[in-house]
Amino acid sequence: MEWLERNVPKVVLAPSFVAILVFVYGFIAWTAWISFTRSRLMPRYELDGITQYERLFAAPRWDVAMNNLFIFGGLFIVISMVIGLALAIFLDQKIRAEGVLRTIYLYPMALSLIVTGTAWKWILNPGLGIQAAVRGWGWESFTFDWLIRPDMAIYTIVLAAVWQASGFVMALFLAGLRSVDTEIIRAAQVDGIPTHRIYSAIIIPTMAPIFLSAFIVLAHLAIKAFDLVIALTGGGPGYATDLPATYMYAMAFSRGDLGQAASSAMIMMMVIFAIVVPYLYSELRPRRDQ
């Protein structure tokens, strides 16, 4: 009985621990192994050095995918945070109908990315959406054809993703703003400090952990972005809006090139590590002020 009492947490956690060990870390190891083989249609297990990585970095399409990841990831994270913070600060002004507005801004998050992508595909299609509408109103020379321009198409994905995610970032920041100690703010107000200074010097710095959380959530959304691209541009025009995830999918599932897919998946994982490890480090290190 006593033994049971002491070991219940371990017994309860064991199945999920084993499941994660096998299905997450086990398969990461399997993918890593496959990425060093010449697997094509089916997995093969004879090691063949770093051929797959050489092929990967020689492929222009992979270059495009990685570039797009940095353009998309960078803009998506920065713009979502800026818009989210702005919305949160405006909503924090004790305005009327805050609940309704908050729901409206948060609502896009409830949509599946496939729906967002399809809707934006129609909105951005020059023959159906904004361009056609504005031309219909009489402004004949109006052009908004980013969706079909290889150099601009990636920005349409940023646009749709920001629309989807900024409400969520707003909710995060709003919670952060509300958690700032009101005593400090009151004290500042008594001292006659202007509102914008209160925000920039007191409230936002105390919200640093929220920024970090928002950044981590958005960064991993950006790296695993897949469905939005598939629905919005299908990776096109050409492969101009390919991201690493869509590259990996194409190699594994349409080309029968498992080794290539595995090596691209490993690179994606390393990119995520590059972001997450500093975060974990900063979270887990013993704090000096405690």
Place this chain on the structure above:
Amino acid sequence: MNLKSVLAASTAVMMAAPAMANPTAEVMHWWTSGGEARSVAVLQEQFAAEGGTWTDMPVAGGGGDAAMTALRARVLSGNAPTAVQLKGPAIQEWFEETGLADIGTVAEENGWDAVLPEQIAAHMKCDDQWCAAPVNVHRVNWIWGNKQILDEHGIEMPTTWDEFNAAAEKLQAAGVTPLAHGGQNWQDATIFETVVLGLGGPEFYSQALVDLDTEALTSDTMRQVFDQMRTIRGYVDDNFSGRDWNLATAMVMNDEAAFQIMGDWAKGEFLAAGKEPGVDFVCAPTPGEGFLYNVDSFAFFELDGEDKQQGQALLASLIMGPEFQHTFNLNKGSIPARTDVSLDDFDDCAKQSNADMTADAASGSLLPSYAHGMALRGAPAGAITDVVTAHFNSDMSSDDAVQQLADAVANAM
């Protein structure tokens, strides 16, 4: 229907079932759209009529990608389906990976060698043994025209690419979109291969896109092909990105565009909309000579169990049976792979396709389509498509495209 008759019917089914339990087949395919599903139902009925038990395993989506993923999972877990829709070099690739069942007995009993064009029969053999059964032959290099628009502007169906360009300029000047096209990479690749065939001829096509000969890939002819692709890009309307092929076909139907370059599955769309060949729309081979085929087929995995092996043999003989080939292809828009099936019920485009197939088979210009996975394995075919679609959708020069093409092919090997 009252309860009594339901009971009677279900009893009848239960009593009949044990007698029909002999040949069984679990068939994995991706024919899930309207016309295709009807075509599979024909096969299913025939299989049942011969006393077989058919387990249908349709996997929708991705032009077969989803089905191939499902197949891989099934094979890896040691539970391969009895029969699977496979085509082109993928058949040999699977044969090398896992082995495929030898259906030589069925093929010899039914004399397949005598009724199939040699080039197509070669796709059905692994190491000289029969391992797959062909269902149909799609011709890829068709150009479809809107009869009314063409008559209005006095344009004949083009027989050279120069004629095509001239016709397109004329149409463009008159404010008509010359070419309906959907900007998906396989559609870009479809146009590309017809241009390779048209400008280079059958021999060049086979060197470049079947043998992947570096000299052919970097030749001046290939440069001209890319030049022509750039020209064609100018004949496409602005909204083509990501458009599905059937929407492009609809543009030709609805007088919004004059031509479409697409395989004969486009004919199915015309016919389904009640359009008549020769009256509402015209079909012609794309400029140049030769015949690019896309053949659907079924392959069979090596399985234990008498009932399954019998199911495979029965299925193979039914698929190649003249009756099935006739009904199926009437539904699907393609032509029978067998050359001895009467085409009286088929439309003129199908008759021309069949006549050309026989003629081109004899002259050696019956060639596998690269864009539809008949000529090359997945990796090199995909690498070529990447270059083609990147060139078509950007301002890449033909010289760069040729260089990238050679690099991409080398990198995919």
